[in-house]
Amino acid sequence: MTTAGQADYVNGWVQSIAERSAVSTIVFLQMGSAYGTTVDVLSSAGFTLVAVDSFLDGDEVVGNRIVLTGLESLAVTSDMQRLGKLRIAVHEQVRGGKRFVLQSSAPRSIFESRGSLIVMDAVFATGPARASWADAATASVVFEAELDRARPFRSVLHAVLSELGPSLCARLDRLIYESGDPSPDVNALDGSEIEALRGAGLVDERGCWLLLDPSTALRRALTDVLDVRRDATLHLTNVVGEFDALTSTLRRTIRAAARARWGAAWASECLSRELAGVVVGRASRELVPMAESIEDIRDVLLWLTVKELLQLRRQVQLGDLGMSESAWRSAEHELGSVEDRLQFFGHVTRQDEACVKKWSSLFAQRLSHRGRSESGLQLSSREEELLVIIEEGLKPNPALNTPAGATFLDLVTTTLRFLRLTADVAASYSRPFSAGEAPVEAELQEHFFWYLGSTGLGDASFMEVPNVATGRVDVLVFGESGTRFATEVKRELDNASIDALADSYFGQAVDYQVNNEPLGQLLVLDLTDHSRGVPTVSDSVRTETRTVAGSVRSVVIFVVRGNRPPPSAIREPKSVR
Numbered sequence: 001m002t003t004a005g006q007a008d009y010v011n012g013w014v015q016s017i018a019e020r021s022a023v024s025t026i027v028f029l030q031m032g033s034a035y036g037t038t039v040d041v042l043s044s045a046g047f048t049l050v051a052v053d054s055f056l057d058g059d060e061v062v063g064n065r066i067v068l069t070g071l072e073s074l075a076v077t078s079d080m081q082r083l084g085k086l087r088i089a090v091h092e093q094v095r096g097g098k099r100f101v102l103q104s105s106a107p108r109s110i111f112e113s114r115g116s117l118i119v120m121d122a123v124f125a126t127g128p129a130r131a132s133w134a135d136a137a138t139a140s141v142v143f144e145a146e147l148d149r150a151r152p153f154r155s156v157l158h159a160v161l162s163e164l165g166p167s168l169c170a171r172l173d174r175l176i177y178e179s180g181d182p183s184p185d186v187n188a189l190d191g192s193e194i195e196a197l198r199g200a201g202l203v204d205e206r207g208c209w210l211l212l213d214p215s216t217a218l219r220r221a222l223t224d225v226l227d228v229r230r231d232a233t234l235h236l237t238n239v240v241g242e243f244d245a246l247t248s249t250l251r252r253t254i255r256a257a258a259r260a261r262w263g264a265a266w267a268s269e270c271l272s273r274e275l276a277g278v279v280v281g282r283a284s285r286e287l288v289p290m291a292e293s294i295e296d297i298r299d300v301l302l303w304l305t306v307k308e309l310l311q312l313r314r315q316v317q318l319g320d321l322g323m324s325e326s327a328w329r330s331a332e333h334e335l336g337s338v339e340d341r342l343q344f345f346g347h348v349t350r351q352d353e354a355c356v357k358k359w360s361s362l363f364a365q366r367l368s369h370r371g372r373s374e375s376g377l378q379l380s381s382r383e384e385e386l387l388v389i390i391e392e393g394l395k396p397n398p399a400l401n402t403p404a405g406a407t408f409l410d411l412v413t414t415t416l417r418f419l420r421l422t423a424d425v426a427a428s429y430s431r432p433f434s435a436g437e438a439p440v441e442a443e444l445q446e447h448f449f450w451y452l453g454s455t456g457l458g459d460a461s462f463m464e465v466p467n468v469a470t471g472r473v474d475v476l477v478f479g480e481s482g483t484r485f486a487t488e489v490k491r492e493l494d495n496a497s498i499d500a501l502a503d504s505y506f507g508q509a510v511d512y513q514v515n516n517e518p519l520g521q522l523l524v525l526d527l528t529d530h531s532r533g534v535p536t537v538s539d540s541v542r543t544e545t546r547t548v549a550g551s552v553r554s555v556v557i558f559v560v561r562g563n564r565p566p567p568s569a570i571r572e573p574k575s576v577r
Contacts, residue, residue, distance in 0.1 A: 009132035010037050011044075018045040020123055021065060021099045026090065028122035029067075030199030032105030033159035035127035036144040036151075039103050042067050047101065056082055056089065064098045071104035071119075072163070075111055083111065087118040101125075105163045107196030109350070126199045130210060142210050143201050157217065160200045161225045168196055170341070171349040173222045182215040193350075239338070239348045239356050243306070246335075246360040250309050251301045253367045257318045260454035261421065263447030265428035267300045270316055279303045305343075307336040322366045331359055383416055386541055390416075390556055393543025397554045399518050407479035408519040411457060412556050415487070415521060416541070418451045422560045423537050429525060430562045441491040444525045444560055445474050448489065452477070469514045479517075486512035487521040491562075496526035501557055502544045510546075510553040518553040527563045532571050534561050 020027050031039055043049055048063035052070050055061060068090075074083045090100050102122060111119040133144055141147065143156045161169055171193060175184045186194055186207045197203045204210055211217050258266035271279065276294045282303045284291045294300050301309065310332040313321065320328070338352050379387065390412055394400045400408075422430065427447060429439035445463065452461040457477055465476040468486065475487040488509040492501060501524050509522045526540075540559040545552060 009128055010041055012132060013037065013128040014041055014045045017042060017101065017125060018047075018065075020125055021047075021101060024123040025094045025099055026118065026122040027101045027125050028108050028119055029101050029103045029125045029127075030105075030107055030196070031103055031127040032072075032163040032200065033156055034143040034145055034201030036147050037128055039067060039069055042101065052086065052102075056085055061093075065101075066093075066098060067101040067103055069103045071102050072106035072110075075104075075106050075165070083116050083119075087116060090118055106165060107163075107168065107192075107199055109168065109192040109196050110165050124195060124199070127201070130201070130204065140212065142212075154221065157221045158224060160202065161218075161221050164196055164200055166226060167349050168193060169222055169225055171351065172218060173226060174349070176215050176218055176222070182213060183209060184215060190350075239342065239353050242353075242356040242360040243335075243338070243342065246356065246363045247306050247309070249360075249363040249367055250306065251299075253321055253363075254309060254313055254318060255299075255301055256450070256454050257313075257321060258316075259447075259450040261318070261425055263427040263429065263450065264443055267294050269426075270312065271300060272315075275304075275308070275312070276300070306339050307332065310335065323362070327362070327366075331362075335359055379413070379416065379420075382538065383420065386538060387413060387416060390541065390543050393545060394519070394554050394556075396545050397518060397552045399552075399554075402517075403481075404479055404483045404517045405519065407483060408485055408517065411477050411485055411487075411521070414452065414455050414457055415448075415523070415556070415558055418448060419537055419540060419558050419560065421451070422447075423540075426564075430560070430564050432563055432565050433527075438493060438527050439491070439525065439562060441474075441489045441525050444491070444523065444562075445489040448487070448523060449475050468516075469512045471512065473512055475523075484516040485520060486516065487523055488512065489523045489525075491525040491527055493527050496524065496528045496559060498539075498542045498557060498559070501559065502542070502555075506544055506546065506555055507548075509555045510548050513553055518551060520553075520555050522555050522557045524557065524559050526559050526561050530561060530564050531569070534564055535559070 017027065017029065029039070040049065045065075046063070047065045047067045048061060049067045049069055050059065050061050052068045053073060055066075055068055068086075074086065094100065102119065108119045108122075108124070128144060130142075130144070133147070140153075142153060143160070145151045145156045146153055161172075164172075171189065175188055186197065186203055186209065189197070194203065194207055198205065198207075202210060202214075255266075258270045262269040268276070271294060279294055279297065279300050280291050283297050288297055291297050297303070304312065310328065312318075314328065314332070323331075334355050338348065338356055341348055341352065391400070391409070394405075397405075399405050427443075429443040429447070433439065449461060449463040452458055452475070460478040462476045462478075463474065465473045468476065468484070473486045474489040477485045477487070479485065486509070488505065490501075490505050492504075495501075501522070505522055505524070509520050510518070513520055540561065542557050543554060544557060545554040547553075
């Protein structure tokens, strides 16, 4: 109940709400713990007060001016449908001539993520402004509720901040600690946040703090509020959902790029010794207690944070993967901050939600989920010359001048890039090996297939395809109109000269062309001794065209050099005289 001394300003406030209701059919009234005046006084102006839960349950409402109290009860994820039901019920009665005031101790920004037009389109109102009751208070009094001596400032402030919700409190907390200013700039907040502070009695209509020392007062109170209350709003739900989506996209892209570069041993090549130890430690403490190395873990990327994934892409130089480096730097900074707040703080803001949605959308649109990097796709001038030589070798084959020939040249160009990659990047199968432990061709086959998957041919590439010319093709690429191009993968331990490889494997490679285009590839893993040097890429490619059973058939031979010692271990080659 109000005292006699409060009667004038309370009556004036009641009249202002009545006037707004007369002009606007729906008014949103943010009125919570900051006010000594209660919403009950609106009954003196002919308003009927009804709890929102009772209204939604279908209780009969008398009168044409209605105050629905306790709207904050709908500001939880589980009541999204009831909020929609409220919109339908209110609009139905508005068409019958009724007026509504929706009273909530929570700001309407809490309802914003639910897209509730009934709340967001309503006219905004607050409890009595400080100017109307300031004469009845001392200069140190901030909230009308403090006029009741049983309600001290710290108690009221704690209640007010709790009503604002964890998202806005987290936003205030960041504003205070990031600015370091004893009077943080309210204008750094957006319009809906400033409106919420005004409704809570923390700022006036001009957006100026009503707290004498806002930084000191809020630091103490926010610590208590945020420590007790976890974020149960849709902001947290949406952030977690979108963060999970972008993390999956990022993992898939990095995994595909790493596989395309290093093959089966991508994890050990990609992770530093220190990071590998971190991954094993996390996995062994949680779900894989027997893990002693990253080989014991199904997917090492599952144990890395988004910040670590973004740093990994940069540190191992996986390329731009479809986004500019400036965008990657921004993502690393912004998403790292949100991830820290999720992990250690448990509270997120509307801005965090917008940030995560932005990057989730950008990742989905721009990242190649096959791990393709736009950088490094151009062939060097020497490789362009090689491509010309390959085409010259294919000219005797009439199939070159067909649409299928153009598709085959795309495959050849991609394989030439793969050959360049294997010449620069050490894969598990390219290192020296002990007697009896030679790598098998399946390692090269898998690496080549993963590399194709990172290119525009990825969707058309398949591995171990049965029932082709009564055999099983190692890697098969489909072109338009059902055309197919086989790549036969072999390893060679004895004689890896191009002539010897052509004599040994040409027959099998072209046999897959019986029901395909007479164009194919032979990819050979050379495991012969390279202690005196490794042949150049130019000496590792040749086109072989022969007439087989009355038809011209062609195979482009690519030799991937394995059993390669590091350059420092190469013995002095013989001098050229």
